[in-house]
Amino acid sequence: MRVLVVEDERRLALALQHGLTAEGFTVDTAHDGPSGLAKAMDHAYDVVVLDIMLPGLNGYRVCSRLRASGSDVGILMLTAKDGEWDEAEALDTGADDYLSKPFSFVVLVARLRALARRIGSRAPRRTVLGDLVVDSAARTCTRAGTGVALTPREFAILDHLARRAGEAVSKREILDAVWDGGPDSDPNTVEVHVSALRRKIDTPFGRAAVQTVRGTGYRLAADGG
């Protein structure tokens, strides 16, 4: 579960980062509106925790711009309950949930989990690309009607590519999505797993669904190769 915390008060941001990391989330932080927006658009987070009062660009604007750009990431707004900001407005700009400051950490975690569940169930369950079928719910993959056994990493990569079928996806993004990739993670690891993946879903069928985009990463052919 990848979470982006956008919060200008650094002590709070840090506390959240540590706490959420301990709860098993992978956490990035941003401390102002513009950088928060940029990070949220660049990386595939599951949920964004968004403070409303932010330097540069307030939370409402970040939220609506994110939605305007077509993102369906989960957004949880943090509202100070001084009355100036309205929770309803948060939801109107496209937030999925809100929490009034001060809030309990336990509640935040529960809400994040609930939100992640909802987001997850919002995603399509199966992706069909020609005769290649990726079933995210069952965690299975079939090619030409034949079941293909994949390891967890292989499936996670395929799943991620399938969600962006036809788009080029960078190795960095794959690392982030599949590995909670620290900055020191090695792209070669992705290559090794992609290689194994191809050997299972492409080579035996004389197909090429997983295409290399040189200099960038990979793309899953929308027609199954």
Add this chain to the structure above:
Amino acid sequence: MRVLVVEDERRLALALQHGLTAEGFTVDTAHDGPSGLAKAMDHAYDVVVLDIMLPGLNGYRVCSRLRASGSDVGILMLTAKDGEWDEAEALDTGADDYLSKPFSFVVLVARLRALARRIGSRAPRRTVLGDLVVDSAARTCTRAGTGVALTPREFAILDHLARRAGEAVSKREILDAVWDGGPDSDPNTVEVHVSALRRKIDTPFGRAAVQTVRGTGYRLAADGG
């Protein structure tokens, strides 16, 4: 107890979500007819709280389509008492109960509990997976016509897997469903019981209905293995 709240007014939906969560329900929300219908069909809810006035597809239609699809989920309709919508009509389309807006939260909870009890007791729910039959009502299980005696935990796990037959189910979810799993609950407990379960419903019959999904959890084969 899994509840789906379908309500387009977001503030009310959120209030219900929070309130019901606090009452111990597991709550999902949807904000329009089509997505509500989709969620209700995709997931195994115990009860659906269904507003009548909904964008896209009104509550009556959602209700009757759910019933048409064979769902026997409990349905509680929320009717605005402006007279335009008729309570009797709600019941005609297959709802189990209704409540006029504005309503008291306490009453809603009481009705939900009552409904859940009725649903639970009427539960004709039998899942047939090849020659494996799971009878949730009778709390019995038969394999190839032979009755199999299961302990309560074993049955609860099997039952939960059966409700999501074909899907990968995480150990965490099983812990939540069967154990009211606190964050400190141990996944190994699940493993032990699954092991016992297999020894009763799979091994003696040379089958493998309960499949391990490495890194995730388990899946009950839709064809009984």
Add this chain to the structure above:
DNA sequence: GGCGTTGCTGAAGATCGGCTGAAGAGCAGG
């Protein structure tokens, strides 16, 4: 064609996740 860069892949060792037998606690019935 030459060259630097980028990607592929086989092998090997390290690591992880899951399975299972056993032991002890808890509980209900006799």
Add this chain to the structure above:
DNA sequence: CCTGCTCTTCAGCCGATCTTCAGCAACGCC
């Protein structure tokens, strides 16, 4: 109180899987 059943915890085991490394291949630019 004893007995039998179930549940949980623990620890060891095992195989599957992951990562690293190194050499080779492919690509694109000059």
